Amino acid sequence: MKLAVDATFRLPSLKGRRLPAKMLTSTYYDTPDLRLARSRITLRHRQEGGGARWQLKLPLDGARRELELSGGTAPPAAMSDALFIHLQGKQLGPVATLRTHRTGVRVGGAQHGADVVLDEVAVLRGTSEVFTFCEVEIEQLDSHVPVDERLEPMLRKAGASDHDGRPKVFRALELPSPSPLKAPDPDDTDDAHLRYMLTRQLEALLMHDPGMRVGGEIEDLHRMRVATRRMRSILRVARPIVDPLWAEPLRRRLDWLGRRLGDARDLDVQIHYFRSQLDNIPERDRRALEDFIGYLERKRAKAQRRLVHELRRPRYVTLIERLTLAVRTPHCVPHKTTLQDLAGQAFRRLCTSVKHMAEAAPNTEWHGIRIRAKRARYAAELSELKMGQPATQFIERLKIIQDHLGDIQDAEVAETLLRRYTLKGLSGHSQFIAGQMVERQHQRQRDAKKAFVSEWKALKKCGQHLWT
Numbered sequence: 001m002k003l004a005v006d007a008t009f010r011l012p013s014l015k016g017r018r019l020p021a022k023m024l025t026s027t028y029y030d031t032p033d034l035r036l037a038r039s040r041i042t043l044r045h046r047q048e049g050g051g052a053r054w055q056l057k058l059p060l061d062g063a064r065r066e067l068e069l070s071g072g073t074a075p076p077a078a079m080s081d082a083l084f085i086h087l088q089g090k091q092l093g094p095v096a097t098l099r100t101h102r103t104g105v106r107v108g109g110a111q112h113g114a115d116v117v118l119d120e121v122a123v124l125r126g127t128s129e130v131f132t133f134c135e136v137e138i139e140q141l142d143s144h145v146p147v148d149e150r151l152e153p154m155l156r157k158a159g160a161s162d163h164d165g166r167p168k169v170f171r172a173l174e175l176p177s178p179s180p181l182k183a184p185d186p187d188d189t190d191d192a193h194l195r196y197m198l199t200r201q202l203e204a205l206l207m208h209d210p211g212m213r214v215g216g217e218i219e220d221l222h223r224m225r226v227a228t229r230r231m232r233s234i235l236r237v238a239r240p241i242v243d244p245l246w247a248e249p250l251r252r253r254l255d256w257l258g259r260r261l262g263d264a265r266d267l268d269v270q271i272h273y274f275r276s277q278l279d280n281i282p283e284r285d286r287r288a289l290e291d292f293i294g295y296l297e298r299k300r301a302k303a304q305r306r307l308v309h310e311l312r313r314p315r316y317v318t319l320i321e322r323l324t325l326a327v328r329t330p331h332c333v334p335h336k337t338t339l340q341d342l343a344g345q346a347f348r349r350l351c352t353s354v355k356h357m358a359e360a361a362p363n364t365e366w367h368g369i370r371i372r373a374k375r376a377r378y379a380a381e382l383s384e385l386k387m388g389q390p391a392t393q394f395i396e397r398l399k400i401i402q403d404h405l406g407d408i409q410d411a412e413v414a415e416t417l418l419r420r421y422t423l424k425g426l427s428g429h430s431q432f433i434a435g436q437m438v439e440r441q442h443q444r445q446r447d448a449k450k451a452f453v454s455e456w457k458a459l460k461k462c463g464q465h466l467w468t
């Protein structure tokens with residue numbers, strides 16, 4: 001959290017360990033047209049004392065993911081590679097230099113506390129100070145431990161006020177704060193609502209692309225895949241109101257990207273699940289499961305290399321270029337069908353599929369239900385701003401249904417991976433543990449199907465009330 005302060009501000013008396021004062025010189029790098037800044041990405045070279053390091057800050061669900069590398073005077077190749085889709089051949093160069101005098105206090109200990117720091121910043125041109133500003137920052141040290149709620153009121157009482165949200169480099173370049181995408185009004189045209197939904201997904205795709213390339217944080221890949229699937233599904237749901245010559249080529253290309261992202265994402269899901277199972281089996285059996293997780297992690301590393309290679313190819317670059325143009329002006333055709341009609345149609349198709357399916361149906365039929373549930377959800381999201389709170393409640397119920405359907409699919413993938421693993425000449429004990437895990441997947445599917453049936457009636461009632 002950042003707060004604005006003036007030059008006379010002093011930190012109040014806080015219980016904690018005083019941090020050593022620092023003098024930091026930061027040179028910010030960007031393209032001539034400030035592509036990184038416009039995408040809420042920061043790349044800087046920071047000097048402190050006799051040392052220097054490169055820092056890359058990427059947006060991640062309202063927070064920031066920070067990466068550091070020591071190195072020379074040019075941006076490290078690993079960071080330039082991560083920014084591939086944003087740079088598109090543009091050269092990085094220095095755009096601003098800031099000198100920061102930082103003082104502060106660590107409150108609550110090194111593991112679970114927060115650093116409260118006062119930054120006195122000078123914007124430099126050569127060796128001259130162009131202008132100065134100050135700000136206070138509360139930085140959480142452990143994302144799982146809440147920051148002491150008393151800190152912000154104490155700082156405000158001492159004279160701090162709301163921050164305008166701009167990163168330091170924005171203030172140095174006198175740029176406005178990145179403004180969020182403006183949602184259309186309920187009575188705006190269908191074109192406006194379609195443009196808004198598609199633009200949101202493209203922004204998410206581009207926002208998480210660098211983090212996906214770096215790896216190590218599964219949420220980036222997950223968000224990219226969700227955005228890809230949403231766009232593809234929205235274009236399918238919107239068939240009655242868009243030009244097929246415009247939409248279908250985009251859908252085919254998005255299908256390709258979704259499959260590329262899916263290979264790695266499926267392994268992320270499985271690794272997370274089997275790690276969660278380690279505490280549920282006897283200690284003597286954990287080594288066998290850990291070996292299987294290691295097998296999945298090796299497959300995931302190979303999938304990561306393939307994915308990054310694929311997403312450096314012209315096919316991906318062309319897709320991003322076409323999406324960027326397409327979302328600005330969706331090619332809608334004259335129509336009498338409303339977005340609410342489209343959502344109602346998608347919901348009724350889901351109802352028809354569920355009506356004709358037994359709980360003991362093969363997993364292929366359950367997978368079909370899962371696909372139709374996603375289409376129903378994305379169609380409802382497309383009309384959510386027009387329908388208001390009732391549509392939001394419907395979507396929330398549909399998310400629960402999707403979780404159960406996702407468990408069925410994930411259990412099937414887990415069983416397939418386990419069976420392939422058992423073909424690798426394992427010991428008798430490892431084979432036995434793998435067999436136990438396969439049976440757990442069968443039970444997992446049975447539990448998910450029962451949970452789906454128990455939730456379905458409430459969702460159906462909600463949908464019928466909304467879409468009829």
